[in-house]
Amino acid sequence: MRFYELNMYAPGASKPSRTWTTHPNGVWDPGALMLGFDVIATPYATPVGGSTLTLWGVSLQDLAQSSNFGRHYDAQGNYQPGVTLELLGGMAKGLPLADPTQRGLLMVGEVVQGFGNWQGTDQHISLVIYPSVYTMEHPGNFVLVWRRGQKLSEALESCLKMAYPNNPVEVSISDQIIADQDMPHVCGTLSGLAMAIKDTSEEVLGPRHWVDIAIRGRTIVAYDGTVQPGxxxxxxxxxxxxxxxxxxxxxxxxxxxxxxxxxxxxxxxxxxxxxxxxxxxxxxxxxxxxxxxxxxxxxxxxxxxxxxxxxxxxxxxxxxxxxxxxxxxxxxxxxxx
Structure with a gap:
């Protein structure tokens, strides 16, 4: 059986305000809403855009407020961030070759735009999601303080923890990358930081080896192949x-x-x-x-x-x-x- 669980969090909330799933309380629901998605995950030095998700059969109440799911300005002109979506998927028990142990977290991100459509009996909302909450319009605080003689791993970990204070940060990169002079860098997006780090690290590590930055679920990771994952x-x-x-x-x-x-x-x-x-x-x-x-x-x-x-x-x-x-x-x- 196909399995999905879609959780929606209000900005700043730790518990989901809405949940849609094929298996409520672990039991398959044949009437679960139809979900379609195209989720992309790549290192941030080579950005490819956002992910999309469409949910069919939603209520008129959800349809009416679909635009408020994304980033928007309220009636007073104040900027409001989008809701956070968490998508889990894979296979559940049922078919002979299905392996439930492979299912897991596919995406966590902020809704940038939301669209509602109602045509006849077809009611659905479409959402555009980005894992990183920072954009050029609403930049983050990415300040890399990389001093002479300091390892890049130390400076980069400090930079990422400052920009994402509520997210886990994992830095697993080579000790060979040491600054021969003060090399500060300031930018507003994770993509901008990742591209700068990639160019700098490739000069030290050689062709086809560099430091990549990515988001895995809620964790910000930096890696270069020094530490081999499972x-x-x-x-x-x-x-x-x-x-x-x-x-x-x-x-x-x-x-x-x-x-x-x-x-x-x-x-x-x-x-x-x-x-x-x-x-x-x-x-x-x-x-x-x-x-x-x-x-x-x-x-x-x-x-x-x-x-x-x-x-x-x-x-x-x-x-x-x-x-x-x-x-x-x-x-x-x-x-x-």
């Missing part, structure tokens, strides 16, 4: 299609919707995948394709982008999927390693 094992029943090379050294893996794979994490390809039914084989005469074929189906890969696409009532299995962008895992050694 590996998520993929199994053959998880795959919706054959893994495909989409760029030089970049592979896309389509799996059943799951919330246990995050940007910057590692996935391990299923064992004996080359002998599985439906997999397209290659001969040694197919060079250089044979090289890509062998590299695709073995080893660990680093996740550089995650896209969750879902429609809770679609009969198409690909409409409840997680698309992973991955590159071969090349761990970065610590200084002296």
């Amino acid at each position: 590996v998520v094992q993929l199994n053959i029943p998880d795959l919706l299609s054959q893994p495909t090379w989409v760029d030089v050294g970049t592979m896309q893996i389509d799996v059943v919707l799951r919330g246990d794979v995050q940007v910057g994490g590692l996935v391990r390809m299923p064992p004996a995948l080359t002998n599985s039914p439906g997999m397209v084989g290659m001969t040694s005469n197919a060079w250089p394709g044979v090289y890509n074929y062998q590299a695709t189906f073995s080893g660990d890969f680093k996740v550089t982008g995650v896209r969750h696409v879902g429609n809770s009532r679609s009969p198409d299995g690909t409409q409840w999927a997680t698309h992973l962008r991955c590159v071969p895992n090349t761990p970065l050694k610590r200084a002296g390693g």
Whole structure:
């Protein structure tokens, strides 16, 4: 069975004001509202825009106030932030190959815009969500105080904790990145900070190695491959299609919707995948394709982008999927390693 849980929080609230789910109290509800979403998660140095979510069958009361779900100005002209949405998804018990342990948090973010539509018996609201609450119109306090001789990890952790005082911060980056002079940086958005950090760190770590900043749920993370995260094992029943090379050294893996794979994490390809039914084989005469074929189906890969696409009532299995962008895992050694 497909599972989702959508929680809505008023600005500053710690408990949800509204909850929509397919399994209230753990029991499947065949009358649960239809939910569609397109959730994108990438490092902030390469921003790709916001995520979208549509909920069908909402009440007229929700429809009437849909514009107030997003950022807006009240009658007195005061700026009001949008509500926070928390989306959990995956599979629940029911189908033989469903794995409930893979479901998890897909997205947490602030609603930027809300739209309500009513046509005949079709009533739905569409929402645009961004994980980071700061924009150029409403900037955050990103002040990087990076002094000569100081490690970037120390300065960056202090900067992120100042900008996000209510969020956990995890910084797992190389000790090699040390300032040879005072290098302060001030900006108003997380994307601006991430791009500056990426450019600076790549000069120290070398090509194809840099510090990325991302948001995983409610946690702000900075990583560069120095600290290897836990590996998520993929199994053959998880795959919706054959893994495909989409760029030089970049592979896309389509799996059943799951919330246990995050940007910057590692996935391990299923064992004996080359002998599985439906997999397209290659001969040694197919060079250089044979090289890509062998590299695709073995080893660990680093996740550089995650896209969750879902429609809770679609009969198409690909409409409840997680698309992973991955590159071969090349761990970065610590200084002296």
